[in-house]
Amino acid sequence: MPTSARAPAVPLRRLAFLLGGLAMFGPFAIDTIFPAFPAMRTQFGVDQMGIQQTLSAYLVAFALMSVVHGPLSDAVGRKKVILVGLAVFTLASVGCALAPDLATLLVFRVLQGLSAGVGMIVGRAVIRDVLHGDDAQRLMSQVSMIFGIAPAIAPIIGGWILGWSAWPAIFWFMVGFGLLLLAATWIILPETHPPEARLKVPPRRLLRDYAAIFVNPRFQRLAAAGAFNFTALFLYIASAPVFVMDILGMAEDQLGWFFVPTIGGMVLGAWLSGRSAGRISGARLTGIGFACCGVAVTANIVYNLLVSEPALPWAVLPMTLNAFGIALVFPILTLAILDMYPRQRGSASSLQAFTGLVLHSVVAGVVSPLLSRDPLWLALGAAVFAAIAWAFWYWETRRNQSIPDCPAEAAALEPTERL
Numbered sequence: 001m002p003t004s005a006r007a008p009a010v011p012l013r014r015l016a017f018l019l020g021g022l023a024m025f026g027p028f029a030i031d032t033i034f035p036a037f038p039a040m041r042t043q044f045g046v047d048q049m050g051i052q053q054t055l056s057a058y059l060v061a062f063a064l065m066s067v068v069h070g071p072l073s074d075a076v077g078r079k080k081v082i083l084v085g086l087a088v089f090t091l092a093s094v095g096c097a098l099a100p101d102l103a104t105l106l107v108f109r110v111l112q113g114l115s116a117g118v119g120m121i122v123g124r125a126v127i128r129d130v131l132h133g134d135d136a137q138r139l140m141s142q143v144s145m146i147f148g149i150a151p152a153i154a155p156i157i158g159g160w161i162l163g164w165s166a167w168p169a170i171f172w173f174m175v176g177f178g179l180l181l182l183a184a185t186w187i188i189l190p191e192t193h194p195p196e197a198r199l200k201v202p203p204r205r206l207l208r209d210y211a212a213i214f215v216n217p218r219f220q221r222l223a224a225a226g227a228f229n230f231t232a233l234f235l236y237i238a239s240a241p242v243f244v245m246d247i248l249g250m251a252e253d254q255l256g257w258f259f260v261p262t263i264g265g266m267v268l269g270a271w272l273s274g275r276s277a278g279r280i281s282g283a284r285l286t287g288i289g290f291a292c293c294g295v296a297v298t299a300n301i302v303y304n305l306l307v308s309e310p311a312l313p314w315a316v317l318p319m320t321l322n323a324f325g326i327a328l329v330f331p332i333l334t335l336a337i338l339d340m341y342p343r344q345r346g347s348a349s350s351l352q353a354f355t356g357l358v359l360h361s362v363v364a365g366v367v368s369p370l371l372s373r374d375p376l377w378l379a380l381g382a383a384v385f386a387a388i389a390w391a392f393w394y395w396e397t398r399r400n401q402s403i404p405d406c407p408a409e410a411a412a413l414e415p416t417e418r419l
Contacts, residue, residue: 013142014188015126015130015139015188015189016139016142016143016146017146018185018188018189019119019123019126019127019143019146020142020143020146020149021119021146021181021184022082022086022118022119022122022123022181022185023119023120023123023143023146023150024119024150025086025089025119025174025177025178025181026062026116026117026119026120027150027154028150028154028174028177029058029089029112029116029174030055030058030059030154030237031150031154031155031158031237031240031259032154032157032158032161032170032174033054033167033170033171034154034240034241034255035155035158035159035162035241035255036158036162036167036170037051037241038245039162039166039167040054040167043167044101044102044105048242048369049369051102052364052365052368053365054102054105054106054109055238055364055365056361056364056365057106057109057110057113058109058110058112058113058116059113059357059360059361059364059365060110060113060361060365061109061110061111061112061113061114062113062114062116062117062357062361063353063354063357063358063360063361064354065113065114065115065117066117066121066350066354066357067210067350067351068350069081069085069117069118069121069122069346070121070122070125070345070348070350070351070353071344071347071350072346073125073193073346074125074193074198074344074345074346074347075198077191077193077194077195077198078122078125078126078129078189078191078193078346079185079189079191079192081118081122082118082119082122082123082185082189083182083185083186084118085115085116085117085118085122086115086118086119086178086181086185087182088111088114089112089115089116089118090174090175090178090179090182091111092108092109092111092112092114092115093108093112093171093172093175093178094171094175095107095108095111096108096109096112096168096171096174097168097169097171097172097175098168099168117353117357119181120353121346121349121350121353122346123143124140124334124338124345124349125193125345125346125349126189126192126193127139127140128335128338128339128342128345129193129345130192135277136335138274138277140274140331140334140335141270141271141273141274141277141327141331142270142274149263149267150263153259154259155240155255155259156255156256156260157173158170158255159254159255159256161173209344209347210347210351213341213344213347213348213351214351216340217399218340218396218400219340219348219351219352220392221392221393221395221396221399222333222336222337222392222396223333223337223351223352223355224355224388224389224392225329225333225389225390225392225393225396226329226333226334226352226389227352227355227356227359227389228359228385228386228388228389228392229290229293229325229329229330229386229389229390229393230326230330230356231359231360231363231389232293232297232322232326232382232383232385232389233262233319233322233323233326233382234360234363235363235367235368235371235378235382235385236258236262236319236378236382238360238363238364238368238372239368239371239372240258240259241255242373243258243372243375243378244257246373247310247315247373247375248310248311248315257312257316258316258319261316261317261320262316262319262320264320264323265319265320265321265322265323265324265327266323266324266326266327267327268324268327269289269292269323269324269325269326269327269328270327272327272328273285273327273328273331274331282332282335282336283397285328285329285332286328286329286332286333287393287397288325288328289324289325289326289327289328289329290325290329290389290390290393291325292321292322292324292325292328293321293322293325293326293329293386293389293390294386294390296318296319296320296321296322296325296386297318297322297382297383297386297387299317299318299321300319300322300379300382300383301379301380301383303315303318303379304375304376304378304379305376315375318379322382322386334349334352337349337352367381
C-alpha cells in the first residue's frame, strides 16, 4: 500500500532541512536573546519581570496569529504564506535592532511574533501534503531533529555575538537568518497545495470550522497532551536566564550548558521516533515517551529535595531525559491531529499550535517569574505539567485504545467520518 500522498518536487532530505530551518526561526527569536537579558535590563532600566515581557509579548502575538497561518495556507497555498511571513519577520527584526526603548522593542517583538509561527505551522501541513503513514512520521521526526537544534545553538550564538558587540547585533543576526530562509524558500520549496485542493472559506465559516475542531473531544485530548507535555520543559526554557546564571552561577555565555544536553535529548528522541516508524506502534512509542517524562520529572524533584545548591551535570540531566520523552511523543500526536482533518490540515495545525502557545505565554509571563528563583518550585511546576499531559493521554487511550497509524486511504475520509 503506497504511503505517498503527492511526490515532492525536491528530495526528501533537502525538504527536511528546509522545513527544519523554517521551524527554527521562531525559537531563534526566543532563545537567542536570553544572554542579552542583563544588558537589556540595564539599558532600559527595568527589572526581570519587565524584560520578561519581551518574551510574553512575542508569544501572545505568536499564539493569536497561529490561528490564521494555517487557514490562509489552505486558501492561497503554502509557499505564498511562508514567503510573506518570512518577509514580515525580517522587517520586524530590523525594527527590534533599531529600537531606542523598551516600548518600541515590544511593538516590534509583537510583529515578530505575528509572523514567526508561519514556518512551523504551515511546514507541518506541507509534510502531510506530500506523505502519509510511516513516511510522514519519518519526515516529521527529521524536521523535529533539525528544529530541536535551534534552542541549543541559539543562546550560544547570542552569547558569542555579545562577546564582540551589543545586544542589537543579535537582532541583525535574525535579519540575516530571515533573508537566508526567504531565498531558500523561494528557490527550493515547491507548492504542495495546488489550486484545485484549496479551500476558500469566509471568516464566518472559518470560525465555525475552528469551533467544530476545538470542541471535538479527541482533538482536545491530543492537543492538551502534547501542549502540557512540552510545557514541562518550556518552563525551564523560559526560566533559563535565571536558572543558569543565578541558580547554577554560570556566565551569560554559558547557557549552552543547559541547552546543549537538553536539546541533545530532544534530537535523540526525534531520531528514535523516525527510526521506530513502522516497527513500533504509535500508541506504544507514545507510552514509552510519557514514561521517560515521568521518570525525568520525578528524578528532578528528588534531586532538588536532596541538595541545597543544584550543580552541573545533575541539575540538567532530568531535562535531557524529559526532552527525549517529549520528542518521542510529539510527532505521533501531531500526525494524529492532522489526520483527523485531512482537508483542513492548515486549520488543525494552527489550532494545535494556538493551544500550546497560549499555555506557553502564560508560563513565560506569569508562572516562570513566580517559580524561577527556587529550583524546587521549578521542578514541582514541571512535574505538574507532565502529570496533566499524561492524564490527557491516558484519557485518550481509554477512549480510542491506540493512536492510528494514519494509512493513506484514511486521509480521504471527511473529518466527520474520523471522530
